[in-house]
Amino acid sequence: MTGRPTGRPTGTDPLAEISGLSLGPVSGGPPVLHDADLAVPRGRVLGVVGRSGSGKSSLAYSLLGHVRPGLEVRAGTVRVAGLDPFDREHARRLRGRVVSYLGQDPASSLNPALRIGTQIAEAVRLRSGATRAHEVRARVEELLLSVRLPADREFRRRLPRQVSGGQAQRVGLALALAGAPGLLVLDEPTSGLDTVLADGMRGLLAEVLSDGDRAALLVSHDPSWIASVADEVIRLDAGRITGAGAPKAPRPAPPSPAGAPTAV
Template sequence: MTGRVTARPSGAGPLAEISGLTLGPAAGGPPVLHDVCLSVPRGQVLGVVGRSGSGKSSLAYSLLGHVRPGLEVRGGTVRVAGLDPFDGADARRLRGRVVSFLGQDPASSLNPALRIGTQIAEAVRLRSPVKGGAGIRARVGELLMSVRLPDDRAFQRRLPRQLSGGQAQRVALALALAGRPSLLVLDEPTSGLDPVLADGMRGLLAEVLSEGDRAALLVSHAPAWIASVADDVIRLDGGRIVAGGVPGASPPASPSVRSPAGGPRSTAPRVTAAAPAAVGHLFVRGLHAAHGRVSALHDVSLTVPAGSCTALVGPSGSGKTTLARCLAGLHPPARGSVEWRDERARRGRGAPVQLVAQDARGALNPRESVGDALMRPLRGVRGRSVREASCESVRLVGLVGLGAEVLARRPGELSGGQRQRVALARTLAAEPRVLVCDEITSALDPETASGVLDLLDSLRRATGLTVVMVTHDLAAAAARADQVLVLDAGRVVEAGPADRVLVTPEHPVTRELLAREGGPALAVPEQRR
């Protein structure tokens, strides 16, 4: 279906219109978007859903007059407030003032060398009519409070690396709102948020959109959430609009959640090697960590058996990512210890602990092809020959559900979901014994996320791989994890087997997270009860 899709009438003309838009590789090949037509009326929210790689982000970028490297516009028109975002002069009038964009990699929009308050103040100065130091400072505080962040001087002096993924997401939203834009383009705005904050984003968007005739185009992998926010929903598949969505209708069950009976079958590749006996443990004792003078972790202790899966959950900013980085040796603890013991470990055999970061764009070298990114750990860590490493690269991208053609591409030529899977493949190339996964499914559609999690389960069974999973998806934690650790304000507030913590929670923080997820208890596979 390629007919025009329009949100419910608002009594005014559309703020944005796309007619017959077709994008494709500049070198030739199948289009990424094919004959797409839609309009976004003022005061309305249009939701866009679809699998990873279906063209959602390319559609969102088109409203800013941007196409990913390697693509070109083959036909069609785009108009925002009557202007052409692909025209240089019109684009300068539109960006930041009429239309603002929040991408699914929020950290990439933040300058790592500038403090948060400075960045927001600069955006206000450039994009809004507010003038004078006092007025700009007041507007910075107003923006921070509007996205549910502290407006005090201590927070404004933080650097991006001192923020959690959810905090970075909201700071990026504050930057997008600095110029009071008429059209917000949001690509996966809840990917870094826990269920409480994701639910709060619904109210936040309602407040933001209540200002005048502001409209939004909202891309998301969460069908239930987007149905509760959007006035209309369209679905992309292979670059085409294949169906519209009806807000409020029951979305299909997420394949990433396994029911006790087994749930939907995954099409992810299976690892068929015989599972060895799990050996070794990861020990964390009395861990304290800080970002500058700001304490992030307080006396955290846990033991992770080899071959098991441990889920770290908690509100955004609770210290989950800091703990993950400490486990991988990327953040030095102030006190305490992290130790991995493996009686089979041999010198030169892989890298014992590896982190798959939440920000896949920031983790990949933008100038390096996917093939080169995989060759480095295969050659440098595992000592493979060029021929062996080339063959293994093809196997690894296939293992995470990608074709061999991505090996020649750079990160900027991939969708967010594809980048996330490349980051996972590169980590697996180092043959880790412990895989620390920080929100690795946040940029993936439910079907692809289920496939990636099934892959990790298969690797655990086949190789004794230990997985520590930072996640906001409590349903995935219930279905995959053996034990759950709940963090709040840098402290462990609840810990234990998944079938106890997520079925009969004891701490108020755990109960609130579960309530926002959809109920007081989640389905845990029968074999683990």
């Protein structure tokens, strides 16, 4: 079969699908994303790599029904769980519940005046429907442990300025998981982390995604890091998908959880 390369895996119904998507400046000019196709089936991890300015983040944002200021959708469709994330009502039903996002600097999205536990609890109430105090607290503790953070009262009462960069990254991931979304969109999840913390995030993501039901789209400028996490990798160049296929390095098996949560 000939034609442009796509990120479309075969043989599995996709949880998210992009078809012929083109984005460009409202004022006109060359597109920043041109005729992109991809699909993310349940239980699969799709990596997106490319140089800065290649359109990676624009592609990721589209799964949340978002385009950067100054850009517009010129053509194509986006569907997540069969719904259009650019439709306001559909977006309300999808965001945080079906699809959730973790950006490059999760610490900047944390409210500096609210304690870590309070922020996660608010996300749980908003996205999961839990209202009873003991249910919310149990879910907060479960989320913190799932991202290898302490779940004790002392840690839950910390303010964002009282946690390290690596811990803030994990708190951001806990917030993204609060509504038990089926699809995680992670944009440069290791940005600003040193090699040790980046390796820790890789293992953590492997654990979070190991149940086989949740899908993920991971954006990174680091092909080797993506190859160690993703089932399939697509490459973007100047807004076009120029390659797709299995990662060059095999995915490692998820590490066995340590006895105590990591607090780095």
